[in-house]
Amino acid sequence: MPPGLSITAAKGEARGESPAMLVLPGGGYERHADHEAEPVAEWLASLGIHAFVLRYRVAPHRHPAPLQDAKAALTWIRSGRHGLPVDDSRVGVLGFSAGGHLAATLAAGVASGEASLDVPGSRPDLSILCYPVLSFETAVHQGSIDNLLGASPSKEVLTGLSAELTVTGHTPPAFIWHTFDDASVDVEHSLRYALALRHAAVPAELHVFPRGRHGLGLAAGVPGVERWTELCAEWLAGHGWRAAVAGS
Template identity: 70%
Template sequence: MEPRGLSAVAARSAAAGPRPAFLVLPGGGYARQADHEAEPVAEWLASLGIHAFVLRYRVAPERHPAPLEDAKEAMLHIRSGRHGLAVDHARVGVLGFSAGGHLAATLSTGVATGSTALDVADAVPDLSVLCYPVVSFTGNVHQGSVDNLLGDAPASDVLAALSAEQQVTPRTPPAFVWHTADDEAVPVSHSLSYAGALCEAGVAAELHVFPEGRHGLGLAGGEPGPGQWPALCAAWLEQAGWVEPLSS
C-alpha cells in the first residue's frame, strides 16, 4: 500500500532496466499544495525517462514533523520497489518548489523527525532540485511557512534546526537550485545561502538566478529567463547520468 498522499507517474522511456526516480513536493506555504507544481512536473520528469512520485504531504493545521515524516515515508517507499515500478535504488532524488523546496532541503540535510524508523540513510535523497525554495527560518524568513509549520513563537533552536543552510554537511546530496532575483515572496537569499553552504561543504551545486519573474512559476513555460530552467535541469541530470543523452 502506498503512503498517504502519494501518486506515481511512470517514466516514458524505451531504456531497459531500473530507472531513476524523483519525489515531487509542490509548494503552498505549508498551507496547501499548488497543483501546477505537482502532476505537470511529474509528467515532465516522466518525459525524461524518470519515474516521478507526487506527494500531497500534510499541511497546517498539522505541524512539524508531520510533513517531513510524510516525505521520509515516501522516500523509503520509492526505494523499496513495493509500488511495482523498476526504480534504481541508488538514484532517487527530490524536487521541491517554495515551501516544498524547504521540505526537500530539510529532507536532503537529514533533519530528524524523532522516529528511528524514518531517520535513516535511505530517507535522504541522492540529488535535489530546489525551485525558488524557502530555506532559512532565521534570516529573511517567509513568515507564512514558519507560522504554518511551527505555530506561534517557536523556539530559536527549532528555527535553527529547520534552517537547511545551517544543516549542510559534506554528506548532503548535490543540488540544482534556481530562483528569480526579484522574487517578492521568498527572497533570493534563500537559494544563495543554500548553494553557498553546499559549496563550502565541498558538495556540487548548480545555481541559476534569473533577473525577473514572480514567485510560484512552476515549469515557467513561456517565461523569458525562468522558462529555461527545465532544459538547464535536464542537462544537469544528463551530466549526472540520470537521463539519456539529450542530443546526438
C-alpha cells in the same frame, strides 16, 4: 502506497532500472500548488524518470508531520513495492517554495522523531530546489514558519530547520533556481544555501534569473525563466540521471 502519493511512470521503453524523483509542491505549508505537482511529474517522466508526487500534511499539522510523510514516501520509493523498475541508488527530491524547504530538510537528514523513518534510505541522492524557502532565520517567509511551527517557535527549532545551517559534506548535490526579484521568497535563501554547499564542497548548480514572479512552476512561456527545465535536464544528465531508453 503512502497516503497523498501519486505516480507517473517514466515514458519510453527503458533499458534497465530508471531513476526516480519525489516531487514536493509548494504552498507555504498551508496548501499544495497543483501546477507544481502532476505537470512536473509529466515533465520528469518525459526525461525517463519515474515521478512520485507527494501531497504531504500541511497546517493545522505541524513539524515533523511533513518530514515524516516525505521520509516515508522516499523509503517506499526505494523499496520497489510500487512495481516500477527504480534504481534505488538514483532517488532524488524536487521541491518548490515551501516544498523546497521540505526537500532541503530531507536532504539534510533532519530527524523526524520516528526511528523507523530516520534511516539512510530516507535521504535523497540529489535535490532540485525551485525558488525555495530555506532559511528560518534570515529574510524569512513568515507564513511558512507559522504554518509549520505555530506561534513562537524556539530559537533552537528555527536554527535546526534553517537549511543553510544544516549542510554538511554528506548533503547531496543540488540544482537550485530562483528569480532575483521574487517578492515572496527572497533570492537570499538560494544564495545562502548555495554558499553553504560550496563551503561543504558539495556539488551544486545555481541559476538566478533577473525577473519572474514567485510560484512559476515549469514557467512555460516566461522569457528566460522557461529555460530552467532545459538547464535542469542537462544537469541531471551530467549526474547520470537520464534513463537509457531503447532507440536513443
